[in-house]
Amino acid sequence: MSVLPPRWRLPYLALLTVIGLLLSASALEAYQLSGGTRPWEPFLWEFSSVLVIGALALGVHALVGRLRGRPWPQQLAAHALALPVFSGLHITGMFGLRLLVYGWVGVDYRPDDVPTLLIFEGGKDAVSYISFCLISRGVWMARAAESARRELAEVRLARLADQVQPHFLFNTLNLISSVMYEDVARADRLLCQLADLLRQTLAAQQRVEHSVREELALVQPFLALMQARFGPERLVVQIEADNAALDCRLPALLLLAPVENAVKHDVARHRGRVIVVVAATRDGERLRLRVSNHGDTPVPEAPPDPDGGLGLRNLRERLEARYGGAARVNFGPDGSGMSLNVDLPCAS
Known part of the structure; x- marks a missing residue:
């Protein structure tokens, strides 16, 4: 047997x-x-x-x-x-x-x-x-x-995951470059924080997927880096995750690009404070993720990208390759900001 x-x-x-x-x-x-x-x-x-x-x-x-x-x-x-x-x-x-x-x-x-x-x-x-x-x-x-089908799906997931790193790095360096000549010491601190974050993301890419807890451990230092860039009074960060959701598994670096877009694009569109919320909840065998931003006095001549840009397209393709039709993505206006909602199976 x-x-x-x-x-x-x-x-x-x-x-x-x-x-x-x-x-x-x-x-x-x-x-x-x-x-x-x-x-x-x-x-x-x-x-x-x-x-x-x-x-x-x-x-x-x-x-x-x-x-x-x-x-x-x-x-x-x-x-x-x-x-x-x-x-x-x-x-x-x-x-x-x-x-x-x-x-x-x-x-x-x-x-x-x-x-x-x-x-x-x-x-x-x-x-x-x-x-x-x-x-x-x-x-x-x-x-x-x-x-062969599984190997092809893994290759496709790896290719999509590789797209996250240069896209995220390019945008983050652009953010840091804006303070390079204004405050050299501050720019140096930001670059050191970025180097630490990149080491973590490179390690995460080798695992293909990991837990929500590990994903948030990457999102938090990135948001801390962005708060150092914009100032805590301009960028307010809220991370909300229930204990049942922390052990659910998801593709590595799935949330980093949407969070980066929420900061890079939406903070620039608002003159005042912006609140970025990253939430994870579990509903039975489903994992629900939300990345939203709300700000004061949006700039009317800079409307948000209705498709969410490269980061959201990458996210949709990765979920399609990993879960097929079992994952759903909803992105659109939410009050004074934008909200991304992802619903996918929870695999512990």
Whole structure:
């Protein structure tokens, strides 16, 4: 049973049991019509065959897997050698079980002579072996297709995640450059904070996904950096997360670009104070994330990007690649500011 993953072992045994019962019920009717007096015999005959065949089918599946990718002549030669071994093991195991049970209950059992058994059972075994090979090949091809799909999704996620880093770095350096000639010491502190943040984000990118707790641990120092840039009286930060949401997992650096956009674009559009809120809540098996900003006296000639810019497009593509249609994104005006709401499955 080692060929089967653990989660498939019980279903496989259940399948063999159902097949054995169906065959036994059919054989029992014919047995009784022929005058048989021991109703357990058809069950022994059928289950001895089904159990041995079930074990051998796993070996056939493993053999087909090992032969994948080899030239067809090699595969055919291997199967030509394996078929008589399959039939021999089936006949030996099946009649060995029968003789063991008959001897245990004290009933005489005389199977047909060996040449008759080889001809009768060998023909059926050939059909069974070919059927198992075809089924197994289909299973291996399905596994290969699923593996390729997962690898493609992982490559796409990695590519999208890589887009976050240069985009975030470019915008942050632009923010820092505005104070470079006004206050050199302050700019130096900001660059040191940025270097620490970049080290954390590079480490996060290697993990592909992490918990909400780890994501907020990246968002917080970025917002602290931006507060140092704009001043705490101009940029007010609120991070709200319930304990149930902190262990949910999400793609790494998912919130960094939306938070950066909320600061970079929206603080510039307001003359007064701006409040940026990052919230995470859990509702059953769903994780709800919100990034919103509200400010005083927006500048009318600088309307927000209705699509959310590159950061939001990247976020949508990453969620689509990771969750398909199970994730939802809503972005739009919210009072005196903008709000981004993300609803996705919570995987702990």
